[in-house]
Amino acid sequence: xxxxxxxxxxxxxxxxxxxxxxxxxxxxxxxxxxxxxxxxxxxxxxxxxxxxxxxxxxxxxxxxxxxxxxxxxxxxxxxxxxxxxxxxxxxxxxxxxxxxxxxxxxxxxxxxxxxxxxxxxxxxxxxxxxxxxxxxxxxxxxxxxxxxxxxxxxxxxxxxxxxxxxxxxxxxxxxxxxxxxxxxxxxxxxxxxxxxxxxxxxxxxxxxxxxxxxxxxxxxx
Amino acid sequence: xxxxxxxxxxxxxxxxxxxxxxxxxxxxxxxxxxxxxxxxxxxxxxxxxxxxxxxxxxxxxxxxxxxxxxxxxxxxxxxxxxxxxxxxxxxxxxxxxxxxxxxxxxxxxxxxxxxxxxxxxxxxxxxxxxxxxxxxxxxxxxxxxxxxxxxxxxxxxxxxxxxxxxxxxxxxxxxxxxxxxxxxxxxxxxxxxxxxxxxxxxxxxxxxxxxxxxxxxxxxxxxxxxxxxxxxxxxxxxxxxxxxxxxxxxxxxxxxxxxxxxxxxxxxxxxxxxxxxxxxxxxxxxxxxxxxxxxxxxxxxxxxxxxxxxxxxxxxxxxxxxxxxxxxxxxxxxxxxxxxxxxxxxxxxxxxxxxxxxxxxxxxxxxxxxxxxxxxxxxxxxxxxxxxxxxxxxxxxxxxxxxxxxxxxxxxxxxxxxxxxxxxxxxxxxxxxxxxxxxxxxxx
Numbered sequence: 090x091x092x093x094x095x096x097x098x099x100x101x102x103x104x105x106x107x108x109x110x111x112x113x114x115x116x117x118x119x120x121x122x123x124x125x126x127x128x129x130x131x132x133x134x135x136x137x138x139x140x141x142x143x144x145x146x147x148x149x150x151x152x153x154x155x156x157x158x159x160x161x162x163x164x165x166x167x168x169x170x171x172x173x174x175x176x177x178x179x180x181x182x183x184x185x186x187x188x189x190x191x192x193x194x195x196x197x198x199x200x201x202x203x204x205x206x207x208x209x210x211x212x213x214x215x216x217x218x219x220x221x222x223x224x225x226x227x228x229x230x231x232x233x234x235x236x237x238x239x240x241x242x243x244x245x246x247x248x249x250x251x252x253x254x255x256x257x258x259x260x261x262x263x264x265x266x267x268x269x270x271x272x273x274x275x276x277x278x279x280x281x282x283x284x285x286x287x288x289x290x291x292x293x294x295x296x297x298x299x300x301x302x303x304x305x306x307x308x309x310x
Numbered sequence: 311x312x313x314x315x316x317x318x319x320x321x322x323x324x325x326x327x328x329x330x331x332x333x334x335x336x337x338x339x340x341x342x343x344x345x346x347x348x349x350x351x352x353x354x355x356x357x358x359x360x361x362x363x364x365x366x367x368x369x370x371x372x373x374x375x376x377x378x379x380x381x382x383x384x385x386x387x388x389x390x391x392x393x394x395x396x397x398x399x400x401x402x403x404x405x406x407x408x409x410x411x412x413x414x415x416x417x418x419x420x421x422x423x424x425x426x427x428x429x430x431x432x433x434x435x436x437x438x439x440x441x442x443x444x445x446x447x448x449x450x451x452x453x454x455x456x457x458x459x460x461x462x463x464x465x466x467x468x469x470x471x472x473x474x475x476x477x478x479x480x481x482x483x484x485x486x487x488x489x490x491x492x493x494x495x496x497x498x499x500x501x502x503x504x505x506x507x508x509x510x511x512x513x514x515x516x517x518x519x520x521x522x523x524x525x526x527x528x529x530x531x532x533x534x535x536x537x538x539x540x541x542x543x544x545x546x547x548x549x550x551x552x553x554x555x556x557x558x559x560x561x562x563x564x565x566x567x568x569x570x571x572x573x574x575x576x577x578x579x580x581x582x583x584x585x586x587x588x589x590x591x592x593x594x595x596x597x598x599x600x601x602x603x604x605x606x607x608x609x610x611x612x613x614x615x616x617x618x619x620x621x622x623x624x625x626x627x628x629x630x631x632x633x634x635x636x637x638x639x640x641x642x643x644x645x646x647x648x649x650x651x652x653x654x655x656x657x658x659x660x661x662x663x664x665x666x667x668x669x670x671x672x673x674x675x676x677x678x679x680x681x682x683x684x685x686x687x688x689x690x691x692x693x694x695x696x697x698x699x700x701x702x703x704x705x706x707x708x709x710x711x712x713x714x715x716x717x718x719x720x721x722x723x724x725x726x727x728x729x730x731x732x733x734x735x736x737x738x739x740x741x742x743x744x745x746x747x748x749x750x751x752x753x754x
Contacts, residue, residue: 100552101549103575104559104572107556107568107571107572147376188660189548190547190551191550194556194559194562
C-alpha cells in the first residue's frame with residue numbers, strides 16, 4: 090500500500106514515514122504543496138496523508154486541485170487546526186478523514202487502512218479469498234486456517250493483488266506499491282516475492298499474465 | 311460623601327435663584343427707601359405749608375400750646391411753631407421744647423433723644439412764624455423694609471417647592487447618563503460592542519465616545535491575545551505530534567538502529583518544543599511592554615562580543631564560521647537584557663540557516679546619529695518578496711530544512727521597536743545569504 094505523506098515538519102514527517110513503514114506502507118514524503126501536487130499527478134497512491142499548513146501551496150489547495158483533476162485517492166488531513174469549522178471545511182473540500190495533531194500513530198495507521206479498504210468498496214476489514222485470509226491490521230495471513238509467515242514485502246504484494254482481485258497488476262504497479270521514494274528497488278524483486286508467495290501458499294493462487302503482470306482471479310461465490 | 315451631579319446642580323440652581331431673589335429684594339428696598347423718602351419729604355413740606363397757612367387765623371395770643379396726641383403715627387411725627395422772637399408758640403405732643411433744627415428753612419436731619427428725625431422748616435407768608443415739621447426716619451425705614459420684606463415672603467414657600475422641582479427636573483435631565491450607566495452595567499463581560507451613540511444627548515456623547523474607544527482598544531488587545539494563545543497552542547501541537555509519533559516509532563521499532571534514531575528524534579522534538587515555549591514566553595513578556603526604562607546605555611560592541619562567544623560552540627558544532635568584526639565601543643540607549651535577546655535570536659538564525667562550512671559575521675558600526683548592528687550569513691537568504699512577511703509570527707523560511715520556532719524575527723522586530731530601531735533584511739554580501747541590519751538611534 091503506497092501512501093503519499095505531505096508534511097513540512099521534518100521531525101514529524103520523519104516519524105510518520107517511519108511509523109507507516111512499520112505498518113507495511115510504502116511512503117513517499119514531500120515537504121511542500123507544489124511537490125505534493127506533482128507527485129499526485131505523476132503517481133497513483135492508495136492514500137494521502139496531508140498536512141494543511143504547507144509552504145508554497147496550502148494543503149487545502151492541493152486537495153482542491155486533486156479533486157478538480159478527478160483524483161479520487163482517499164485523503165486524510167493531518168492538522169493542528171481542530172475547530173469544528175476547520176474540520177467541516179476540510180471534509181467539504183474533499184478530504185475523507187481528519188486527524189488532529191498530536192495523534193496516535195496506531196490510529197493513523199488504522200484510519201489509513203480503513204480509508205483504503207473503503208476505497209476498494211470492501212466492507213470487511215479482513216480480506217478473504219477461498220482458503221486465504223489476510224488481516225491488514227494484524228498484518229497476518231492464514232492459508233486453510235494455518236498462519237503463514239510472510240515478509241513485509243511479500244505481504245504487501247499479496248495485499249495489493251487481493252485488493253485488485255480480478256484485475257491484472259503490472260510489475261511496475263506492484264513495485265510502486267512496495268517502495269517509497271529513495272528506497273532501492275532490486276530488479277526481479279516482484280518476481281521473487283511472487284515466487285515466495287506461491288511456495289508459501291498455493292502455486293495456483295497467483296496467475297502470471299504473460300507480458301502484462303500478475304493477478305489473483307476473483308473467487309466464484 | 312460621593313460627589314453627586316444631581317446634588318451639585320440642585321445647590322447651584324437653588325443658590326442662583328436665591329441670590330437673584332435676594333438681590334431683587336435688596337434693590338427694591340433701596341429703591342423703595344429712596345422713593346418713600348422723596349414722597350414723604352414732599353409730604354413734610356406740604357404739612358409745613360398747611361400749618362403755616364392755618365397760623366394766620368388760629369394763633370391769637372402768645373401762648374405755648376401742645377396739641378394732644380391722637381393717632382398711631384403721631385409719636386413719629388412732630389411739629390413746632392416759633393415766632394420771630396424765638397418763642398415756641400405751638401408744638402405737637404411728640405415734639406421737644408427745643409428747636410427741631412437750627413436751620414431756618416429747608417430740609418435737615420436731627421437727632422433727638424437718640425432718634426433720627428427728618429425735619430422741614432419754613433416761614434409763613436408774612437414771615438411771622440417759623441414752622442418746623444419733623445418725622446422719624448424709623449418710619450421711612452419701616453415702610454421700605456415692609457415693601458422689600460413682602461417681596462421675600464413667597465420665598466419661604468417657594469424655595470422648598472423649587473428645590474423639589476429642581477431635584478426632579480435634574481433627575482429627569484440626567485436620565486440619559488443613567489441610561490448609559492445602566493447599559494454598561496448590564497453588559498456581559500465579553501460584550502465589547504460599541505454603545506449606541508445615536509440616542510445619547512450631545513453632553514453625554516464625549517463619554518460614550520470615550521467608552522467606545524476604550525471598548526475598541528480592549529477588543530483589539532483581547533483579540534490579539536486570543537489569537538496569540540491559539541497560534542501558540544497550534545504551533546506547539548506539531549512538535550508534540552512529532553515527539554509522540556517518534557516515540558511510538560521507537561516502541562514499534564524492529565531493530566536497535568531504528569529505535570535509536572527514533573529516540574534521538576524524540577529528544578530533538580522535545581528540544582524544539584522547549585525552545586518554542588521559551589520564545590513564546592519571551593514574546594508574551596514583550597507584548598505588554600510599551601516603553602523602556604529611560605537613562606540606560608548599552609555598549610552594542612560588548613554585547614555583540616558576548617553574544618558571539620555564547621553562540622560560538624553551536625556554530626562550531628555545525629562547522630559554521632562565526633566572527634565579529636573589529637569595532638569600537640558603541641553605546642546606545644536601551645535595555646541590556648532585551649538587546650542580548652535580540653542579538654541571540656539574530657545569531658541563532660544565522661547559524662541555523664547557514665549550511666555547514668558557511669560563514670556568519672556580526673558587526674557594530676557607529677555612523678552619525680546611529681549605531682548599525684549587522685548580522686550577515688551566506689545561507690539560503692530570504693527571497694525579496696517574502697522579506698516583509700518574515701517578521702510575522704510563526705513564519706518560517708521555506709526550503710531551509712531547518713526547524714526554527716518561526717518567532718525569532720518577530721522577537722527581533724519587537725525589541726527593535728521598543729528601542730525605536732529599524733530592522734531591514736537584505737541580500738548578504740556577494741549576492742547570497744541574508745544581511746540583517748538593525749539601526750539604533752545613538753541618542754534617546
